[in-house]
Amino acid sequence: MAEPTRVVCPGSFDPMTNGHLDIVERAARLFDEVVVAVLVNEKKQGLFPIPERLELIAEVTSHLPNVKVDSFHGLLVDYCTDHGITGIVKGLRAASDFDYELPMAHMNDHMTKVDTVFLATSPGLSFVSSSLVKEIVKGGADASGLVPDAVRTRLNAALGR
Numbered sequence: 001m002a003e004p005t006r007v008v009c010p011g012s013f014d015p016m017t018n019g020h021l022d023i024v025e026r027a028a029r030l031f032d033e034v035v036v037a038v039l040v041n042e043k044k045q046g047l048f049p050i051p052e053r054l055e056l057i058a059e060v061t062s063h064l065p066n067v068k069v070d071s072f073h074g075l076l077v078d079y080c081t082d083h084g085i086t087g088i089v090k091g092l093r094a095a096s097d098f099d100y101e102l103p104m105a106h107m108n109d110h111m112t113k114v115d116t117v118f119l120a121t122s123p124g125l126s127f128v129s130s131s132l133v134k135e136i137v138k139g140g141a142d143a144s145g146l147v148p149d150a151v152r153t154r155l156n157a158a159l160g161r
């Protein structure tokens with residue numbers, strides 16, 4: 001019998017958007033286990049602290065029994081090796097995402113033979129990014145349809161909306 005296929009969906013998820021959730025849900029249909037892993041970068045100050053991001057991701061993925069949530073420091077391939085993960089799943093919104101991600105996929109394969117799978121973002125979500133969502137909420141707009149409801153509630157509170 002084959003080993004279960006474990007993959008990781010890495011990112012900062014500050015905050016998790018419906019575009020992120022779309023990729024995680026689709027990956028959960030394709031693989032035995034999906035780990036949503038938040039990169040901890042002490043040099044970057046996010047809107048939400050890492051524990052709150054992990055909590056929000058766990059809440060909005062709770063309907064997916066094969067999805068786990070974790071965080072990591074350092075190189076993603078080291079995290080994969082340490083946790084028996086054989087693949088990385090990345091969402092692509094546009095050709096520019098592919099141009100950015102492909103060299104990293106090649107380097108990850110070169111270093112550890114961890115494969116990268118690219119999933120095209122659903123067309124209706126291809127314009128959504130965490131930074132744009134934060135920007136429009138700061139400007140007073142409603143993020144309904146762009147982020148899960150639980151995220152929208154905390155985002156509004158964090159930005160004084």
